[in-house]
Amino acid sequence: MNETPRVQEPHQEVWQRPFVLAQQEWCGAFVLELRLREVPGPVIGERLAEVERHCAESGETPAGAFGDATSYARQIDVESSPERVSGAWTIAALGAAQVVALIVGTAATRTWAEGGVLTWNAVQVACLALVLLVVLAVPRLVRPLITHTWVVGPAVVALVVLASLGSAVSGRFVTSSVLPVPAAVVAVGLFGVVVVLAWLEYRELATDDLVTSPLTPAAGDGAQQVRRRWNALVPTALAPVCYLALGAVPWFVG
Amino acid sequence: MTVSAQPSEWLRGVLELCVLRVIAEGPTYGYAIAARLAAAGFGDVKGGTLYPLLARLEKNLLVTVVWRTGDGGPERKYFTLTDAGHRELEHGLDRWQAFSTRVTDHLSAADATIPRSRP
Numbered sequence: 150m151n152e153t154p155r156v157q158e159p160h161q162e163v164w165q166r167p168f169v170l171a172q173q174e175w176c177g178a179f180v181l182e183l184r185l186r187e188v189p190g191p192v193i194g195e196r197l198a199e200v201e202r203h204c205a206e207s208g209e210t211p212a213g214a215f216g217d218a219t220s221y222a223r224q225i226d227v228e229s230s231p232e233r234v235s236g237a238w239t240i241a242a243l244g245a246a247q248v249v250a251l252i253v254g255t256a257a258t259r260t261w262a263e264g265g266v267l268t269w270n271a272v273q274v275a276c277l278a279l280v281l282l283v284v285l286a287v288p289r290l291v292r293p294l295i296t297h298t299w300v301v302g303p304a305v306v307a308l309v310v311l312a313s314l315g316s317a318v319s320g321r322f323v324t325s326s327v328l329p330v331p332a333a334v335v336a337v338g339l340f341g342v343v344v345v346l347a348w349l350e351y352r353e354l355a356t357d358d359l360v361t362s363p364l365t366p367a368a369g370d371g372a373q374q375v376r377r378r379w380n381a382l383v384p385t386a387l388a389p390v391c392y393l394a395l396g397a398v399p400w401f402v403g
Numbered sequence: 404m405t406v407s408a409q410p411s412e413w414l415r416g417v418l419e420l421c422v423l424r425v426i427a428e429g430p431t432y433g434y435a436i437a438a439r440l441a442a443a444g445f446g447d448v449k450g451g452t453l454y455p456l457l458a459r460l461e462k463n464l465l466v467t468v469v470w471r472t473g474d475g476g477p478e479r480k481y482f483t484l485t486d487a488g489h490r491e492l493e494h495g496l497d498r499w500q501a502f503s504t505r506v507t508d509h510l511s512a513a514d515a516t517i518p519r520s521r522p
Contacts (some may be wrong), residue, residue, distance in 0.1 A: 195480075196454075198470075199433060202479055203450045206434040214450035221451050228458040363470045364478050 161366035162359050163194050168201040175211040175218045176200075180360055182222035185292050187233045190358035196225055198364050234358055237288040243350045245284035247343055247388040249277060254339030255395040261332035262399035272319035276312040283308055336396065343392050347385045354381035414445055419456055420495040421445065423484065426466060427492055432479035433457060457482060465491050 163169050169176045176197060183193045200211050207214060215221045253269075260267045269277075283305060293301040355378065414421075425431060425439045433453060440448050460466045465488035470480050484492070 195470075199454055199480060200450065202432070202477065203434050203437075203454070205477070207437070207450070209450070215454075216449075216451045224451070224455045225458055228455040228462065230462050363480075 160191070160194070160361035160363065163197050163362045164360075165366075166201070166362055166364070168204070169197070172204075172211050178218035179211075179222045181295070182219045183226060184360075186222075186226050187237065188226060188229075189232055189234045190360040191363075192229070192232065194361045195363050196222075196229075197360070198362050201362075201364065236353060236358060239353055240350060241285055241287045243346050243353065244287070245281050247346045247350070248284050249281050250339045250342045250346065251388055251392055251395075252277060252280070254336055254343065254392055257330075257332045257335035257339065258396035259399040261336050265332065267330050267332040267335055270319055273316045276316040276319070279312040280309055283312075340389070340392055340396070343388050347389050351381050351385040354385060409445075414448075417499065418445075418448070418452070419460070420492070420499060422453070422456060422460070423465070423488060423492040423495065426460075426482050426484045427489065430481040430483045432473075432481050434479075436482075460488070463487075 163176070163180070179197065179200070180193055183196065200215060203209075203214055204211055211218065257267045290301065290305060294305070421440060421443075422436055425436050431439070433450070436457075437448050437450070437453055440446075457466070460482070461468055465485060466482045467485055468480055468482055470478050472478050473481070
């Protein structure tokens with residue numbers, strides 16, 4: 150057999166491959182199930198490439214050759230290496246820290262603009278802890294959110310809304326402060342924290358294990374690197390930008 | 404899995420051995436293995452059956468894998484038997500020979516004592 154090793158080229162994300170575009174529903178369900186099982190992106194890409202090559206040679210559809218995408222994903226994962234990634238948990242933890250810094254920091258900015266002292270009562274601290282827990286649990290909530298969207302989704306939203314309302318209401322009626330701190334120090338300090346967390350998140354997302362195919366990239370996908378950078382930059386820039394925007398409101402609106 | 408020549412339960416028990424036997428002939432890829440099994444009379448072994456088995460062989464270090472082109476064709480994932488894979492194949496063949504002999508002996512002995520129904 151006259152075989153030549155494959156020329157190493159930059160790996161392409163699977164989403165631009167014609168096969169995946171043509172079989173979007175099956176491939177999407179397959180990738181989602183393996184992602185939820187925390188299988189590394191390149192491993193998912195390799196499994197998808199097996200399906201692509203087999204279907205190309207046999208002329209079958211993925212559903213015809215491999216059956217239901219979710220069931221097949223579970224089956225192939227059980228038989229594969231137990232290698233797992235924890236990127237989702239790192240990003241969830243960074244996101245949770247950013248949310249808390251954003252809530253506390255923008256409240257501090259408002260107090261700073263009004264010339265007051267930032268105070269937090271026990272109910273507000275508890276509500277903040279509740280929101281923190283919800284954000285931290287996001288990786289675990291993804292599967293129930295997908296499978297039982299109309300049950301889990303409203304429950305999560307209700308929890309966050311109740312925590313926000315509880316915090317706001319307690320600010321009017323509970324006067325005993327557990328956290329009196331200079332507002333300016335908190336506002337500026339937490340902006341620094343948000344920026345550092347955003348940078349860490351960007352690093353995590355930019356080097357994240359994308360679902361890449363071992364097959365030769367399709368022609369005309371030179372924009373992939375740019376798109377990948379934007380995909381990492383936009384979500385990570387969100388928290389610092391929100392912080393500045395929300396923090397500026399009290400200064401200009403009064 | 405659709406099998407025309409024998410009940411699928413029979414093949415399920417020995418499919419891994421049959422796949423190891425195909426890979427022992429030289430580096431090969433998934434679809435070629437399925438085609439080889441079909442040509443050997445095992446019927447249509449679906450991708451949903453074959454690839455999890457190949458993944459298990461890879462996990463158990465019985466095969467090595469590499470993506471490459473062959474004969475100017477497209478890129479494929481080639482499977483090559485490792486030394487452990489060769490040993491597993493030999494061990495499996497011995498066990499299969501012993502088992503099939505036992506089954507054949509049993510069925511032959513039973514065949515002699517069972518009265519044939521009249522046509």
